[in-house]
Amino acid sequence: MSTPMTFHRLEKKVLARLMEAGSASIEELAAASGESPDQVRRAIGWLKDKGLLDVKTRVERVAELGEEGRRAAREGLPERRLLNLVVGEGRLGFSELKARAGMPEVEFNAALGRARRLGWLRIDGEGGVRGSPPAGELPEEGVLRALASGAPVDPQAEQALQGLAKRPGYIVETESKAVSVTLVRRPEGLDLTDGEALVTPELVRKGEPVSFSRLDVLAPAPILKPGRLHPVTNFVAEVREALVSMGFEEVEGPVVQPSFWTFDALFTPQDHPAREMQDTLYVSGVRSRVGREDLVEKVKATHEDGWKTGSRGWRYAWSRKEAERSVLRTHTTAVSSRYLAENPDRESRVFCIGKVFRNENLDATHLFEFTQIEAVISEKDATARRLLGYMTQFYSSLGFPKVRFRPTFFPYTEPSFEPAIYAEQLGRWLEVGGSGVFRPEVVRPLGIRNNVLAWGFGMERIALLKLGEKDLRSLYSNNLSWARERPECQ
Amino acid sequence: MGEGEAGVPVITVRTDRVLSMVGASKEEVVEALPLVGIHLEEVSDEWIRLEYDPNRPDFSTDYGVARALKGRLGRVAGAPGHRLRSSGWKISVERRVKQVRPFVVGLLARGLALDDETIRQLIGMQEDLHQGIGRRRRKLAIGLHDAGAISPPIRYDAVANTFSFTPLGSKSAMTVRQVLKETETGKRYGDILKGALAFPMLTDGAGTVLSFPPIINGSATALTERTSDLFVDVTGTEPGVMDDALAIIAEALWDAGGEVLSVKVEEEGKERTTPSLRPRRMSISGEDVGGLLGLNLSAEETVEALRRCRLDASAGGGRVAVSIPRYRADILHAVDLVEEVGYGYGFERLEPAYDFRYSKGKASERSRRLDALRRVAVGLGLQEVMNYSLTSVEVLRDRVLRSDTGQLKVDSPKSRLYEYLRDMLSPDVLRVLSENVHEPYPQKVFEISTAFHRDAKTEAGVKETPVLAAAVSADRATYTEIRSILDTLLLRSFGGRPGYSEGSMPFLIEGRTAFCELDRRPIGFLGEVKPEVLAGFGLRMPVALLEIDISSFLP
Known part of the structure; x- marks a missing residue:
């Protein structure tokens, strides 16, 4: 037993009309159903697929007047205009007629030729043109009149229409498709009544089975614009989770710092190029206090001659004034160093995620403000090898299992390493930040006896890699279609 | 890091x-x-x-x-050794120059073959030392001279700015004043001598000018390919760093095939021999290496590693004694020697260790709460945006009709577009909307960031406040909508129930602006943005926005 056919609301409307009329055009069906021609076409497509309809498309050529045709309808055919000129005068000299006609040479010659063939005009022996009395309407003139008024063209005048079509600019022909739909099979047991369109609270309250109209479940629906988190927020969360899962605790601190914590406590000499305004942003007209007076003398002595750290120091006169400049932190190590100074004896594993600043021009590969992630380990028995272990595990958990290290230099760590991850997306190694073991010149003045390991990196470069972007600026351009359309899982 | x-x-x-x-x-x-x-x-x-x-x-x-x-690569081991003989040359330092650029050291090198590439290398070294440890010639400046053109003894004195000589690169004599004003190096480095009444000058026994440090050499002693004997002077303000530089130069000249000879520097009857090449002695123990690198090396292995780094080392009494040639100015502390052991052993062989101690990790309470706030904002259909903390005075003040209330800015930014520290986020949020006028509406955005205000009570002189801003822009963007967003955000994120009072903001419509309060303390504002402000941003749709200090909701 075959399942009875089911019909969409639109199909039912089309069927209803066809069962009355047998066949109809799309326009008639649209008028009868109150649906748009597009909707009717969709229903016809479905019904045809069900084998109920025969659809014939007839191409009709429709003639309309072109620019020249409209002029001829207004002013008369050129041969008619020549006849009228001559008849008014009885006889006109050839050149006189040509001048009065005011037609281009080619058109004039053609018009004169046609008028002579019709027997309207003849040329006498002395180069004069004589005309017959006014002649009756030509079939072409009837066609022009009909087309100009929008009336149908007499099928018998087809030859005249063809003739006019040969004249340049007289007739424009367009094709129009007329679709004629014929019902070829009546569906069995057809119920043409419409089902319910919507589940309403009333219907739910009744709680009875109801027949519903069918929806086109294949039709596309609009894409919505949900609120989204910024991709940097997502990546920060991913990094935070990786560090928390490795046993690190999050610490925070201000963006604007005394130079003391950003540089001096990190054994960066006061004339170091990184401290110059060219590279670093200082807050205008604002000065800092160091906060920890007890540390100032020790840090000063360490810079000058190494103090009790066993170092020979940088050998210059340290200035308190320089340490009191307020700086937009160039790294979150300013936060880490302070945390360590406040917890000198504690064995700790902490991390800090925050904005850092450099006095750079903004371009595709440089940001003057970016997000730095830094992890610090303070343990009595921490070693450089353990630092490498931590970094390898960390970058692996971010999806970069190939990690390598190159020795490098930073003023506040020894030894120092530059980690690089292998970026499959780029097919090459990508250097990601710095790392090292804090120098005794950093930790001893802060009262720390532990070995302190640290690694840090600017997050945007890796975020870019994960997002498949090329330009760092794209992360902070806040282009809404980018923010709205990017897949959340990337 | x-x-x-x-x-x-x-x-x-x-x-x-x-x-x-x-x-x-x-x-x-x-x-x-x-x-x-x-x-x-x-x-x-x-x-x-x-x-x-x-x-x-x-x-x-x-x-x-x-x-x-x-x-x-194992071609040689240990420190390069040299015998330093005296040249018999002398530099006498006059008291007058002590005020302006107090110190000078020098050396003589004989028997060099200076081809183009050698000269290029030496000049490159001179420039790198100037820029690096010389801190752009402030701490030290180096002169390289054809010793054959010099008649010792050499005099380091200070002269008036009317003193004239022919500087390198010039055909005729110029006064000191002209050199400072007209030559390229005079313009670039003249600042070092700013305020000086007398100017440092190195001259020889015949009165020929060797150098006007730290600006330019004289032309008479210029190097040529025929130069075989070189005189090097280093002048400056930091004797220790100057000795380092001269030692680095001496080592390179030895490697270039010359014999380096010492020069005496005489000052107020006291004499000193330069370059000072006495190696420094330090020692390290196995624990130093093991404790820092995590490597267990024998004393012999440690000695071998150090000698591969061109240091002299010997084991004895449980320690390794190291002799550091003077040109290795980078070694400040025993940890630097441990690093050398790492280099000598091969950092590429240093295996990561996974001997982690267990500890419980934790995100900060503050990030936990900010994440909660973000989740609620996103649930309300708001798109998160992120701007830089620095913006332009045009956006921060002018376009939102605000006056100068002492907003903080940074010194010498590379771009004026990023000069001012934001004391509020709303202007940048309007700018973000203005850069998205071609995107579909409605547009709803939020930003969580920091507002900066001057505050002498804080350690760095700046108070940093966590703030939330949000805006809606659509055919209809009303006070009611933004108010309901704010109430929902605070209630559903933190259970906060703010109060409101009539308020005013330069860029918000009078009578459609409110202040938001918590426990009678004002925490922010909200309202509909004035059409003239929107037009100024190039916006074509109404905007309602809010901005509040969220510090009360954070630990």
Whole structure:
């Protein structure tokens, strides 16, 4: 037993009309159903697929007047205009007629030729043109009149229409498709009544089975614009989770710092190029206090001659004034160093995620403000090898299992390493930040006896890699279609 | 910790020269470079471009690079040894110059063959020392002279600005004042002598000018390819660093095939011999190495590793005694020697260790709460945006009709577009909307960031406040909508129930603006933005916005 056919609301409307009329055009069906021609076409497509309809498309050529045709309808055919000129005068000299006609040479010659063939005009022996009395309407003139008024063209005048079509600019022909739909099979047991369109609270309250109209479940629906988190927020969360899962605790601190914590406590000499305004942003007209007076003398002595750290120091006169400049932190190590100074004896594993600043021009590969992630380990028995272990595990958990290290230099760590991850997306190694073991010149003045390991990196470069972007600026351009359309899982 | 900590110097060396100095193949050299801490930028059969760390100014010539590579590749071991004989030359320092640029040291080198590339290397070294440890010639400046053109003794004195001589690169004599005003180096480095009444001048026994430090040399003693004997002077303000520089130069000149001879510096009857090349002595123990690197090396292995780094070392009494040639100015502390052990052993062989201690990790309460706030905002259909903390005065003040209320700015920013620290986020949020006028509406956005205000009570003189801003823009964007967003955000994120009072803001419509309060303390504002402000931003749709201080909701 075959399942009875089911019909969409639109199909039912089309069927209803066809069962009355047998066949109809799309326009008639649209008028009868109150649906748009597009909707009717969709229903016809479905019904045809069900084998109920025969659809014939007839191409009709429709003639309309072109620019020249409209002029001829207004002013008369050129041969008619020549006849009228001559008849008014009885006889006109050839050149006189040509001048009065005011037609281009080619058109004039053609018009004169046609008028002579019709027997309207003849040329006498002395180069004069004589005309017959006014002649009756030509079939072409009837066609022009009909087309100009929008009336149908007499099928018998087809030859005249063809003739006019040969004249340049007289007739424009367009094709129009007329679709004629014929019902070829009546569906069995057809119920043409419409089902319910919507589940309403009333219907739910009744709680009875109801027949519903069918929806086109294949039709596309609009894409919505949900609120989204910024991709940097997502990546920060991913990094935070990786560090928390490795046993690190999050610490925070201000963006604007005394130079003391950003540089001096990190054994960066006061004339170091990184401290110059060219590279670093200082807050205008604002000065800092160091906060920890007890540390100032020790840090000063360490810079000058190494103090009790066993170092020979940088050998210059340290200035308190320089340490009191307020700086937009160039790294979150300013936060880490302070945390360590406040917890000198504690064995700790902490991390800090925050904005850092450099006095750079903004371009595709440089940001003057970016997000730095830094992890610090303070343990009595921490070693450089353990630092490498931590970094390898960390970058692996971010999806970069190939990690390598190159020795490098930073003023506040020894030894120092530059980690690089292998970026499959780029097919090459990508250097990601710095790392090292804090120098005794950093930790001893802060009262720390532990070995302190640290690694840090600017997050945007890796975020870019994960997002498949090329330009760092794209992360902070806040282009809404980018923010709205990017897949959340990337 | 992060990338790009300091300007990294770069040198270019001739491939064939380096290969013959080291006695190794190109492949060996390319492989060994990173292992001595030098970054390979580019290599061809003709040239190698290298980046070296600024703490190793001895890498500023191919001689220095080859010296380290030879140790690393096992061609030689231990410190290069030299005997320093006296040249009999003397520099006398006059009291007058002590006020302006107090110190001078020097050396003589004989028997050099100065081809083009050697001269290029020496001048490159001079420039790197000037820029790096010389801090752009402030701490020290170096003069290289043809010793054959000099009649000792040499005098280091100060002269008036009317003193004239023919500087390098000039055909005629110029006064000191002219040199400072007219020559390129005078303009670039003249600041170092700012305010000076007398100007440092090195002259010889015949009155010929060697140098007007730290600006320019005299033309009479210029180097040529025929120069075989070189006189080097270093003047400056930091004797220790000047000695380091002279030692680095001496080492390179020895490697270039010259014999370096000492010069006496006489000052107020006291004499000193320069260059000062006495090695420094330090010692390290096995625990120093093990404790820092996590490597268990015998004393012999440690000695071998150090000698591969061109240091002299010997084991005894459980410790390793190290003798550090003077040109290794980077070694400040025993940890630097441990690093050398790492280099000598091979950092590439240093295996990661996973001997982590267990501890419980934790995100901060503050990030936990901010994440909660973000989740609620996103649930309300708001898109998160992120702007820089720095913006322009045009956006922060002018376009939102605000006056100068002492908003903070930074000194010498590279761009005026990012000069002011934001004291509120709303202006930037309007700017974000203005950059999205072609995107579909409605547009709903939020930003969580920091507002900066002057505050002498804080340690850095700046108070940092966590703030939330949000805006809606659509055909209809009303006070009611933004108010309901604010109430929902605070209630559903933190259970907060703010109060409101009538308020005013320069960019919000009078009568459609409110202040938001918590426990009667104002925490922010909200309202509909004035059409003239929107038009000023190039916006064509109404905007309602809010901005509040969220510090009360955070720990």
